[in-house]
Amino acid sequence: MDEVIVRVCRTIACLARLCIMSFLAGCREATPTDIGRKVPMSLDKVSAHLRRLATDGLIKRRRSGTWCYCSAQSPYSEQALSGQVASWIYRMLEDPVATMRRFGVGQLRNASRGEAQKQLHKLIFEAATAFTDLRRLQILRRLSGGDALTPHSMTKELHMSKAAVSRHTDKLIRRGYLKASSSRVEPSLA
Incomplete structure (x- = not known):
């Protein structure tokens, strides 16, 4: 079980993957091309990050012909660690401003969505890196x-x-x- 915790936390402890997860939290599902347009990174990098997120159960992927669609949910139940972590993170990422307000981060109360999202990514990153060893x-x-x-x-x-x-x-x-x-x-x- 410890190895699973470390692997999932190492996956989350990446700002690029957190950006992808934030994008997916705001839409029903998206293709890697859609994500690559919105998140500033190459399609190869997007695909590699999506593969890692899917392998660790933090996103769900489905195929339709030649297209691959990704959604902000775990393929596992919420009783599994990956399912619990995915559910928790996507709830936070859906509305970063409200999440930061709930955490009582005073300097962000009047911040833009983008600024709140950056701070939330930093907060999740810091929390996750504590469990990567x-x-x-x-x-x-x-x-x-x-x-x-x-x-x-x-x-x-x-x-x-x-x-x-x-x-x-x-x-x-x-x-x-x-x-x-x-x-x-x-x-x-x-």
């Missing part, structure tokens, strides 16, 4: 019980070097998933 998942799982640990004890328990623990906990702290005091790391309740 198995070691960070290991750290989060270990700290999920609410215990605070020292970096030294995490190094021993998780069989990681001190540098790896430091690097991964720093990334999780920057994204708000962990809090650090002078000598301990603990889960963030924010």
Whole structure:
């Protein structure tokens, strides 16, 4: 399961794919050519990103003759991780201004749709990159019980070097998933 989480989060942690997903969230379905016209990238790149999104269950593709149509839904049920992630992201991407308002981002309350969309992509990117490494998942799982640990004890328990623990906990702290005091790391309740 951890490998699936990492793979899906790595797919989402790409601003180009988030732009494609935003475009699909605003229409019923589209061809790669339609997407290439709206999202500034070559058709080859659009096709490669669509292939990755489809492989990880974040878009649904169907063929009709020589045409390929993509839609903003997962081919899997909402009980599957890909289905849950796709549903959550498309709900946020449908109306980026309202989403950012719900998150209470004050400086964007009067922002344009395009600016809100850029900020939302950045927010999703930052959140997703926290889960793109198995070691960070290991750290989060270990700290999920609410215990605070020292970096030294995490190094021993998780069989990681001190540098790896430091690097991964720093990334999780920057994204708000962990809090650090002078000598301990603990889960963030924010």
